[in-house]
Amino acid sequence: MTFVKVPNLDYKLFFSIYPLWRPTLKSCIDVPLLLQPLVDDNGLDIYLSDSTNIIDRCCTQFPLLSESNTAADFVRVLYEIIATDKSMQTNFILQMKIYELIYGVALYLNNIDIVQDVYIQISNQISNWDTKIFNYWYGDKDTTLSKLLEYEANKRRIVKNVDHNAYDPKVIKLPACKFLEHHETDR
Template sequence: MAIDIETKKKLAEDWQNAFPHLSLYSRNKLYKVVGPIVIGLELIKLPYDDEYRPHFVAYPLWEKNLKECFDYPFILQEFHNDKNLQYNIPYKEAGKTLLGDVVEKINIQSPIKFNGDVSIHFLLHRLNQYAEKAPMLSNKNTLSFGHFLEAKMKIALYVNNEVANEILTKIKNHRWDGDHFKVFNIDVETWLAELSEEAKNPESFFQKIQMNKAERKISKLKSSGIMI
């Protein structure tokens, strides 16, 4: 069943009021910029139900254009209540007081906090915690995990080349499943060489971030920084 425009407007207002550190990107997406990434919440409709689930998301800003940046999040996490069940929230609740329990659990369970600047070491620590629990990262030698470590390296590269090189060394020494990479037409050695070159000569990396940040939909978002 399609959700009417008025309900979507009320829903967006509810979530904007509950999370004032985020900006409304669209009626079901609230984002902010943190250094070289975009983080936030997406309210994803459940198929065949008039309910939705909030998800934490994180996207890179170092791809060659904004469309590619938002192709797929490198973090996608649902939230759970005290019974470890995912939240299924009825659209009919839009315009009413958002359940305090939902907001509380989101603030506790989000891998990256929405308010204030964050240190690079604390951010990487939270990313490590996420990687240990995320189902899609359970296999540590696949392309999915490789892209996640790549994101970690590039977040570090944005503020501290030494930390980025430490992560790069771990990536290069990791045992990857080359056959799994080939399914996606990616050669492991070529991928590693490209990461090494980007860490050595990051000018293009920074240029792409600044270009994407200058896009109108990104430039209007609230933002915070990553500290060394």
């Protein structure tokens, strides 16, 4: 959870995911790949002082916090966010952050089917995205697509960076979340 101070009010609560696969810890925590506000049943933002059951609300709104997640559950929830969150639907940069998250997790877990699906999703949509804005954030569209196809090199880089960043003293103290394998969830 990320707490963001709102002027003249309180702290607004966000569920956030930061990748550990970037080259340095600073670049990992610079900008989250997912930042979703915690909202009440009416869709209004929840502030720290407003809620006594923040943990329950987080678990309800963000099933990613469940103790029994598989990688497939994680990907399904992220695709649902892209499909249902109005701010995502109108902002391809936010979509790309989610795709980057799915791609990175899938590569780390060696799930090439999901990696290929992310590539297909991006390649089907990229021509509709503003080129100047895309270039600012990600560089040339064709180069971005071709880099996504470098599965083995990307996987080696991601695994190396995660292994390195996971042992940083700032990270090692944090609670960890791991995906269950399919056979473990069937029990």
